[in-house]
Amino acid sequence: MNKITQKHISKNKKGGEKILSVYWFVILFIVAAAIVYMTASFYGKPYDVRQVEADLLTNKIADCISEAGYLKDEALEPQFKDDFPGNCGITFDVEDSYGPKEQEQYYIKLTLTDFSSKNNVFKAKEGNVNLVYSCNLKGNNLPFCLKRSFYVIDKDNNQYQADIFSIVRKTEKNVK
Amino acid sequence: MLNKKNGQIAETITWIVATVIIILILAASLLISSLSIGNKKDIGFVKTTDTLASKSLFSYLLTKDAEGIAIYGQLKNQENLNEFNGNLGKTIFEEFYGGEYVNVWLGIINTQSFKGEKNDYFGEKPADTKFENTKVESTSAKATELIKINNDKAIQVVLSHK
Numbered sequence: 001m002n003k004i005t006q007k008h009i010s011k012n013k014k015g016g017e018k019i020l021s022v023y024w025f026v027i028l029f030i031v032a033a034a035i036v037y038m039t040a041s042f043y044g045k046p047y048d049v050r051q052v053e054a055d056l057l058t059n060k061i062a063d064c065i066s067e068a069g070y071l072k073d074e075a076l077e078p079q080f081k082d083d084f085p086g087n088c089g090i091t092f093d094v095e096d097s098y099g100p101k102e103q104e105q106y107y108i109k110l111t112l113t114d115f116s117s118k119n120n121v122f123k124a125k126e127g128n129v130n131l132v133y134s135c136n137l138k139g140n141n142l143p144f145c146l147k148r149s150f151y152v153i154d155k156d157n158n159q160y161q162a163d164i165f166s167i168v169r170k171t172e173k174n175v176k
Numbered sequence: 177m178l179n180k181k182n183g184q185i186a187e188t189i190t191w192i193v194a195t196v197i198i199i200l201i202l203a204a205s206l207l208i209s210s211l212s213i214g215n216k217k218d219i220g221f222v223k224t225t226d227t228l229a230s231k232s233l234f235s236y237l238l239t240k241d242a243e244g245i246a247i248y249g250q251l252k253n254q255e256n257l258n259e260f261n262g263n264l265g266k267t268i269f270e271e272f273y274g275g276e277y278v279n280v281w282l283g284i285i286n287t288q289s290f291k292g293e294k295n296d297y298f299g300e301k302p303a304d305t306k307f308e309n310t311k312v313e314s315t316s317a318k319a320t321e322l323i324k325i326n327n328d329k330a331i332q333v334v335l336s337h338k
Contacts, residue, residue: 035205150188153235
């Protein structure tokens with residue numbers, strides 16, 4: 001009886017060691033998973049927010065020329081066109097942590113046409129015009145282009161179509 | 177003594193094997209990390225309101241017909257879209273937002289039931305199955321703008337995402 005008990009104790013001891021090594025492997029896998037997570041979050045590809053940025057830029061321009069459904073009077077004045085981004089409170093300054101100041105990162109173009117005849121009434125553009133040529137290209141590290149339109153009238157019930165073309169480059173920050 | 181030496185050798189072999197396993201697991205974790213990271217991260221940007229479509233709707237409602245009556249006034253006195261405001265609405269919203277959204281609808285809705293009136297220019301209001309089930313308008317599937325005309329009805333533009 002005594003012998004059997006001793007044998008059992010010995011087996012139980014080995015079992016305990018086995019459980020301990022399994023526990024260590026669980027710990028090892030948890031550490032590995034943590035490394036995966038940390039590596040992914042630290043060295044991971046950046047979030048591409050250029051679509052949001054281009055959309056905000058477009059909305060800002062739209063707010064700049066129309067208010068409460070009507071085209072703002074000053075939008076058709078020549079002074080407005082002279083400093084179109086400044087009048088809309090838009091600056092093209094960017095942080096230089098990725099060296100994007102070497103070339104302008106934005107391009108905006110506003111075209112106002114007569115809604116019925118499609119005749120050009122007003123055109124203003126600003127920024128890096130070279131970005132326009134990359135809009136029709138296909139690839140990964142290309143600027144984000146957004147072309148949107150809206151309908152607007154003036155106080156005399158003249159109808160217009162406003163086309164806003166926004167391009168955001170910033171590929172270094174958003175696409176690696 | 178001999179027994180102790182054997183024990184030391186066994187422990188050393190265990191740690192050599194363990195080190196190899198640790199290195200393999202770490203290498204595997206780094207490999208998984210590099211494979212799981214794509215070219216870029218998508219932030220899943222879904223618009224629930226469209227500023228330009230809203231601006232178009234405001235201007236549309238302020239547009240006057242040949243008699244000088246604004247569309248807002250026309251809709252107040254009429255049951256549904258007429259030839260002038262229906263065609264103008266179709267030109268504006270289909271032309272400007274038809275390519276961007278899978279479905280564009282403009283029409284009169286009942287403000288109590290949210291049910292849309294069928295019209296000759298945009299047809300039936302697109303079904304909102306989530307709304308049918310929950311009675312809460314789902315916003316992630318579409319961008320909408322609603323302007324009240326009176327206590328019972330409103331004009332709504334519904335732009336369904338692709």
